[in-house]
Amino acid sequence: MSRSYTFQFVDGYDDDPDLSRTKGWVSGALKFADGTIYQLYFVTPLRLTQDATDEFARGLPFYAEPNTIMVIDITRDRVLAAVLAVVSGDFIHNLVVDKR
Secondary structure (H helix, E strand, O other): OOOOEEEEEOOOOOOOHHHHHHHOEEEEEEEEOOOOEEEEEEEOHHHHHHHHHHHHHOOOOOOOOOOEEEOOOOOHHHHHHHHHHHHHOOHHHHOOOOOO
């Protein structure tokens, strides 16, 4: 069963998508017609390693971030392909709903 959804990149992404690509991450909101929203964080392998290393340096024994999705590169096409795969597959059940 297909669910109707939209994906909205973080404000400002369309103004300078290369900035997100350079930083190695971008966020956005996956919104379903029934009102369910997931805040997603897309990250490259390099950026994820940097984020985790920073947390370890702060003394945390682990790294965990809800709704984090690793992609090989931060481009509109790659992010939207990942969103489609999440929605089409069974992975959506692993995400945390935004309750704000």
